[in-house]
Amino acid sequence: MPLSAAVISGVQKLVLYETRARYFLVGSNHAQTKHRVLKIDRTEPKDLAIIDDKHVYNQQEVRELLGRLDLGNRTKMGQKGSSGLSRAVSAYGIVGKIVLLGPSVLTTTSPLPVVGMSCLVSTAHEGFG
Numbered sequence: 001m002p003l004s005a006a007v008i009s010g011v012q013k014l015v016l017y018e019t020r021a022r023y024f025l026v027g028s029n030h031a032q033t034k035h036r037v038l039k040i041d042r043t044e045p046k047d048l049a050i051i052d053d054k055h056v057y058n059q060q061e062v063r064e065l066l067g068r069l070d071l072g073n074r075t076k077m078g079q080k081g082s083s084g085l086s087r088a089v090s091a092y093g094i095v096g097k098i099v100l101l102g103p104s105v106l107t108t109t110s111p112l113p114v115v116g117m118s119c120l121v122s123t124a125h126e127g128f129g
Contacts, residue, residue, distance in 0.1 A: 011036070014108065016088045017066065018042075019073040023088070026062060035062040 011027035018024070023040040035057040041049035057065065066085060073084025091108035 014091045017085050018088045019069065019085055024069065032059060034058065
């Protein structure tokens, strides 16, 4: 049974999958028990066509959906080595969309390990000016 779209109050994790024709952005809550799917058409480079799937999936349903998408988008039916669906990126948020001269670019945020820290110290001196 489809659940209403308002069940997920906040998306905590995003995973972007891709086929030749579409991107599938799967968002889940913190416990990863509820999932929503955005379908992004990538066949038209100038227009951004986003389809919001209103269904709220559980973990088993989203796995089945991704399995069907993988099977249906393979270059040769039944061939396991030529995956039709691949995982592009995992993220924790969408920063925005950038459009330059060509197709749109979706920018996301992902966690990075702390490599170093920088600190900018500013002091005001009287007598300048």
